Amino acid sequence: MKNTTEQAAPAKKRLTTSAMIASIAGEGQPTRPAPFGHALAALARERQDLVGLTADLGKYTDMHLFAKEFPERFFQMGMAEQLLMSAAAGMAREGFVPFATTYAVFASRRAYDFICMAIAEEDLNVKIVCALPGLTTGYGPSHQATDDIAIFRAMPNLMVIDPCDAHELEQAVPAIAAHRGPVYMRLLRGNVPLVLDRYGYCFEIGKAKTLTSGNEVLVISTGLMTMRALEAAEQLRADGVEVSVLHVPTIKPLDEATILAEARKPGRLVVTAENHSRIGGLGxxxxxxxxxxxxxxxxxxxxxxxxxxxxxxxPTLHDRYGISTEAVCSQIKSWL
Incomplete structure (x- = not known):
């Protein structure tokens, strides 16, 4: 007979993985909610020419904040990205500055020809802002825009921007609104990490900026990989490896002068880091x-x-595909 005074061993906590885990913020990392949506609404209070459009994804691109405050300037186009881009082009022709949001896979793959013919060829003042860039969702290839930069880099007239964090997104919104011409900007939505404020960073279109200095490794990074590069630089410094991080938010046009000046400094391993396929991106x-x-x-x-x-x-996928902080550290060490 079983001894009733014997205590059962505590059950082990079951480890699970889920595509619903979609935050790129680390544990305890400061974040800011919906920086794009708040920045666009704030700018729209000053500029009556701003309009917002989305393809049934207002909540998931933070456009719902603009829609709530400016319902008469918001247009819900339904699940029709081709229509979304065509309508944005028409509004730009009438003197408005449209901000059109959807997922990056749908803009780059589904609406490519409409962006090319209706917006880029005509050099219209449309801002295309797209969520789920690269590996920022666990829902698989149908939602992972791992090739969007490659697709849009080849399109004439189209500026391509990949912000790092909430601080940069808030600054990029008024900057791209002031820029005359079409822009494609990758969007981090929801609770977005806050990183660059600690470096006194100020976003400028077309400008790359050095955030940390080191004489052994130069990491040229963009988007959320600048956050990973900064975290890796801190960890590697503890191991005696000095890393310089050059943040490149504007992929097109590229800040060639700054990149060349940094890469010419002798004796450093040069590493590019991006949340995108190795084909056709920053690298x-x-x-x-x-x-x-x-x-x-x-x-x-x-x-x-x-x-x-x-x-x-x-977290599982970032480790698997080499873009977590630990994976970045490991790769750099293996190359030294």
């Missing part, structure tokens, strides 16, 4: 720039593989 843009200018440091890429990625929880 290839920088490699081409360096080769054409005769700059030949040891060069490596941190990027997503040329593959359709798995579904699952983001």
């Amino acid at each position: 290839e843009a920088v490699a081409t720039l360096l080769m054409l200018n005769g700059v030949t440091p040891t060069f490596r890429q941190i990027a997503l593989p040329d593959a359709f990625l798995d579904a699952g929880a983001l």
Whole structure:
């Protein structure tokens, strides 16, 4: 007979993984809610020419904040990205400054021809702001825009911007609104990490900026990978490895002068880091720039593989595909 005084061993906590885990913020990391939505609404109070459009994704691109405050200037186009882009083009022709939001996969793959013919070829003043860039969702290839920069870099007239955090998004909104011409900007939505404020950073269109200095490694990064590069630089410093981080938020046009000046400094491993396929993104843009200018440091890429990625929880996927802080540290160490 079982001894009734014996206590049962505590059950082990079951570890689970879920595609619903979609935050890129680390535990305890400061965040700011819906920086794009709040910044757009604030700017619209000053500018009557701003209008907002979305393709049934107002809540999931933070456009709902603009819609609530300015319902007469908000247009819900339904699940029809081609119509969304065409309507935005028409509004731009009438003198408005449309901000059109959807998911990055739908803009780049589904509405490409409409953006090209209706907006970019005509050089219209449309701002296309798209959520779920790269590997920022666990819902698999149907929602992971791992090729959007490659697609849009090749489109004439179209500026391409990949902000790092909430601080930069808040500054980028008025900057792209003031810029005359079409813009594609990747969007981090929801509770977005707050990172760059600690570095006295100020966003400028077309400008790359050095955030940390180090004489062993130069990381040229964009988007959320600048956050990962900064975290990795801090960890590597504890191991005696000095890392310089150059943040490049504007992928097109590229700040060639700053990148070349940094890459020419002797004796440093040069690494590009991006939340995008290694095909056609920042890494290839920088490699081409360096080769054409005769700059030949040891060069490596941190990027997503040329593959359709798995579904699952983001922390798991970021480790698997090499864009977590720990993975960045490990790769850099292996190259030194």
